[in-house]
Amino acid sequence: MKKLLYITSLLTSFLSVWISYAADVKTKLIEVTEPTIWTIDWTSTSSILWWLFVWFKTEVFSVIMVISIAVFIFIGIKFATARWNPEEFKKAWMHTIYAVIWIFFVFMAWWLVKIVSSLSL
Secondary structure: OHHHHHHHHHHHHHHHHHHHHHHHHHHHHHOOOOOOHHHOOOOOHHHHOHHHHHHHHHHHHHHHHHHHHHHHHHHHHHHHOOOOOHHHHHHHHHHHHHHHHHHHHHHHHHHHHHHHHHOOO
16 A cells, blocks of 8 residues: 555646646747747748758757767666677677767767857958
8 A cells, every 4th residue: 555655646646747847848948039930031941941950950969968868878887788708899889989089070060050140251
């Protein structure tokens, strides 16, 4: 009976946090002011996709974070399934090095784009 009461209270607290978070996300999504689908100038392809470019510009670090977390979870699984096999450990370490280098280059490319876009010639 204690276990059932404990699990029920844990699920209730989890659901209340989840519902409050979902309500916050809903209000953030509803409060979108510019650009919406009704304010898009449908005359050219760039104006049709502009809202997507604006979203990606603001959320690029979030997208990279999600991808890098998935990559590191994959690498952790590779380490866990290596079973002390030296070849498998070497492959997992190489994956780790490649992931770190990839993340470094993505951030350096973003930094370079920001520097070049701020130049006034």
